[in-house]
Amino acid sequence: MDKRSVQSEISSYIGKLLRDNFGKGPSSVFVSIEEPYITIYLKGFLAPMEKVLVNQNNTSKVEETRDLLMQELIPDIKATLRATAGIEVESLYYDWSLSNRSGMIVGIMNVKPMVDENNENYEQxxxxxxxxxxxxxxxxxxxxxxxxxxxxxxxxxxxxxxxxxxxxxxxxxxxxxxxxxxxxxxxxxxxxxxxxxxxxxxxxxxxxxxxxxxxxxxxxxxxxxxxxxxxx
Structure with missing residues (x-):
């Protein structure tokens, strides 16, 4: 399976997983694979009840709930990435931008980095x-x-x-x-x-x-x- 197909498959899987567990999935999921990283950027991701809490400035409650649920989902995400895409992920990190209704999941793969960390790869x-x-x-x-x-x-x-x-x-x-x-x-x-x-x-x-x-x-x-x- 080529890289684009893998990214598309992961995007579909993550969208469905979040929809099934949060009650509402993201409107868009952008997946990028650049060893040793896999990044999954979520847009339009805020459930109706979460929106109420955010409007009441109770974002900490939303963060706490999401963190608890994500801890339950991490083993499933790792297993699915391994089984469907052949990607072995050592660890997963995540965060949310509730005001922007967006989120990020980052996986660190169990591979040697493709980019030499001692080399510059952007000017600044x-x-x-x-x-x-x-x-x-x-x-x-x-x-x-x-x-x-x-x-x-x-x-x-x-x-x-x-x-x-x-x-x-x-x-x-x-x-x-x-x-x-x-x-x-x-x-x-x-x-x-x-x-x-x-x-x-x-x-x-x-x-x-x-x-x-x-x-x-x-x-x-x-x-x-x-x-x-x-x-x-």
Missing amino acids: KQTVHDEIEKITRHAQKEPEMIRSFLLNDRTLIIEREGIFVAIEKEMIRLGFHEQLKIAKRHLEKRLLHLSSFESILQTRIEDVFLDWDFNLDRSYIIFIFKPTDLKS
Whole structure:
């Protein structure tokens, strides 16, 4: 099966899975496979009851409910990707932009990266890393490592490691994962939206997504945009 067919099959599967479990599926699902990443961008994804909660500024309740349901769906998603597309995913991350009715699911494949992480693959890479370092230092501490890849003309993924401070590690140890994740989502998204990335990248950012692996002290940031001057 060629890459385009695989992406189409995954798109159909994810749309049906979310519709069956959330009561309403996304209006559009965009799948991109660039080893070692698979990104699944959801548009028009907000159930009627969720819309009521968002309008009442109760977004945390929506996030909590979605996080619980996604934890139940992750094994199914991994198994289906393996069986139908031959894609072995080590871990899955996800986040939502409720105001934009959008979402992102990111899979990290169990393969060697096709892109050499030591090579530049877009012009503004170092400046982006400098800005990420500044924002992360403001929110917690300077990352021990930053990597980024321009996956396609709409998607930039940034990976950070070694970012948690002592109080966060203690909250993780005590089991306050959900509370910490929601707090960090809101704080870091606010900082990212106030940052200079649109100026640096010379394009309009449509969506920003974040997720964390608390056990590995790792985080992923995904920018969705319509590029103008980005060069790979």
